[in-house]
Amino acid sequence: MSDSQLQTDDIETLDREHVFGTWRHQRDFDPTHVVDADGFRFTTADGTSFLDFSSQLVCTNLGYDNEAVADAIAQQAKSVPYISPSYTTEPRAKLGAKIADLTPGSLEKTFFSTSGTEANEAAMKIARSYTGKEKILTRYRSYHGATAASLSASGDPRRTVEDSATQPDVPGMVKAPDPYAYGSTLDPMESLEYIDEMLALEGGTVAAVLVEPLVGSNGVLVPPTEYMPRLQEIAHDHGALLICDEVMTGFGRTGEWFASELLEVEPDIITMAKGLTGSYQPLAATTVTAEIAEHFEDELLNHGHTFAGHPIACAAGVAAIETYEQEGLIDNAREMGEYLREELESLAARHPSVGERRGIGLHQGIELTQDPDERVPFERRVDKVTSRTTVLDEVAERAGEEGVYVFTSMNTIVLTPPLGIDETHVDEAIDALDIALEIADDAMDA
Numbered sequence: 526m527s528d529s530q531l532q533t534d535d536i537e538t539l540d541r542e543h544v545f546g547t548w549r550h551q552r553d554f555d556p557t558h559v560v561d562a563d564g565f566r567f568t569t570a571d572g573t574s575f576l577d578f579s580s581q582l583v584c585t586n587l588g589y590d591n592e593a594v595a596d597a598i599a600q601q602a603k604s605v606p607y608i609s610p611s612y613t614t615e616p617r618a619k620l621g622a623k624i625a626d627l628t629p630g631s632l633e634k635t636f637f638s639t640s641g642t643e644a645n646e647a648a649m650k651i652a653r654s655y656t657g658k659e660k661i662l663t664r665y666r667s668y669h670g671a672t673a674a675s676l677s678a679s680g681d682p683r684r685t686v687e688d689s690a691t692q693p694d695v696p697g698m699v700k701a702p703d704p705y706a707y708g709s710t711l712d713p714m715e716s717l718e719y720i721d722e723m724l725a726l727e728g729g730t731v732a733a734v735l736v737e738p739l740v741g742s743n744g745v746l747v748p749p750t751e752y753m754p755r756l757q758e759i760a761h762d763h764g765a766l767l768i769c770d771e772v773m774t775g776f777g778r779t780g781e782w783f784a785s786e787l788l789e790v791e792p793d794i795i796t797m798a799k800g801l802t803g804s805y806q807p808l809a810a811t812t813v814t815a816e817i818a819e820h821f822e823d824e825l826l827n828h829g830h831t832f833a834g835h836p837i838a839c840a841a842g843v844a845a846i847e848t849y850e851q852e853g854l855i856d857n858a859r860e861m862g863e864y865l866r867e868e869l870e871s872l873a874a875r876h877p878s879v880g881e882r883r884g885i886g887l888h889q890g891i892e893l894t895q896d897p898d899e900r901v902p903f904e905r906r907v908d909k910v911t912s913r914t915t916v917l918d919e920v921a922e923r924a925g926e927e928g929v930y931v932f933t934s935m936n937t938i939v940l941t942p943p944l945g946i947d948e949t950h951v952d953e954a955i956d957a958l959d960i961a962l963e964i965a966d967d968a969m970d971a
């Protein structure tokens with residue numbers, strides 16, 4: 526059978542038989558064939574079209590029909606499709622310089638890789654080499670990647686699942702509490718003093734504090750304004766670097782190029798991926814200060830990948846950044862984020878099952894509750910790894926029936942549309958959620 530003869534049923538069956546679904550039990554994995562994607566919508570083989578209000582995995586920031594990026598990819602594929610990282614190409618050099626320009630503070634030099642996971646692995650190795658220390662302090666409600674060290678650095682339940690192939694953690698990971706006023710007994714600023722004490726008790730052995738400045742897949746957690754500057758101060762007081770994982774928040778999601786800017790820190794290292802090419806190509810970056818870069822002039826950078834600085838991916842990165850700039854997408858994210866925030870506040874007022882709205886810019890979430898007084902969640906952390914269908918899944922499915930795609934994570938419905946949306950897209954999503962949230966309202970404790 527030639528590929529052109531494949532029908533949707535064949536495709537879904539072949540895929541089901543030969544390709545693993547990610548982060549799930551396989552038995553009930555039933556992937557749907559997507560046949561088209563255009564603007565901010567994608568279409569499945571049965572002709573259903575969805576407004577993508579999550580940018581897939583918070584990554585298709587530019588939508589699906591960006592010709593400039595597609596052309597840059599095609600052109601690069603026709604000139605130099607690949608060359609060893611020991612050479613350079615115009616897009617790689619341009620992108621390195623552009624990232625140095627856009628990132629806050631004195632971030633200067635970049636190591637390119639292909640995923641957020643790899644970007645964080647590189648950041649941790651660089652921090653260890655630079656400081657000569659081994660430990661990395663991270664927080665419980667966090668996700669930094671899927672490989673041994675990056676998953677050990679994560680606090681996500683995917684790290685601690687029973688009988689996990691990932692346990693035990695790689696050595697040297699220290700876990701701290703989070704800024705989660707709604708769902709934790711610790712006040713966010715008190716949790717920082719706890720981190721201060723932890724670092725003191727670790728006796729100067731921590732190389733870096735690695736955090737998502739705005740926590741993404743662990744519930745869209747926004748720290749108080751004073752939090753990040755104080756965290757940076759604490760880290761530096763104890764001789765540790767601050768690494769900001771901006772894999773999700775980088776490239777305009779919060780209405781600034783990087784959330785670090787908004788939250789008033791100048792990290793020693795920033796990691797980024799998803800929005801860097803608008804996900805037209807797999808590309809990630811680990812960008813360090815001039816001072817850290819200088820360390821490696823005479824020290825071995827003991828790290829690399831075949832696809833580090835892949836020319837086609839870098840060409841996509843340059844074109845994506847030009848698109849963000851030319852189309853004013855960062856400003857649009859800030860303006861539309863404000864509108865989305867207001868509409869979500871009204872939605873929350875209409876639906877008793879919405880416990881809290883959180884977020885900045887176009888990185889918003891609504892946490893649901895069975896009981897607003899006691900803040901009882903519908904979904905517990907363990908549900909992330911059991912494949913159990915929860916009320917949140919039902920809400921997302923209902924929104925899908927209304928033509929709007931959203932994803933859920935940790936008892937929170939996450940709303941992270943592409944950055945070019947307008948008010949009509951927000952209205953469409955709010956209308957769908959208005960209908961879908963009735964499921965959660967009805968499921969609340971009597």
Ligand SMILES: Cc1ncc(COP(=O)(O)O)c(C=O)c1O
Pocket residue numbers: 582639640641642643645668669670671737741742770771772773798799
């Ligand atoms: C904050 C953060 N860091 C790291 C990662 C890992 O990125 P990747 O899936 O590209 O390896 C993710 C993925 O969602 C993420 O959200």
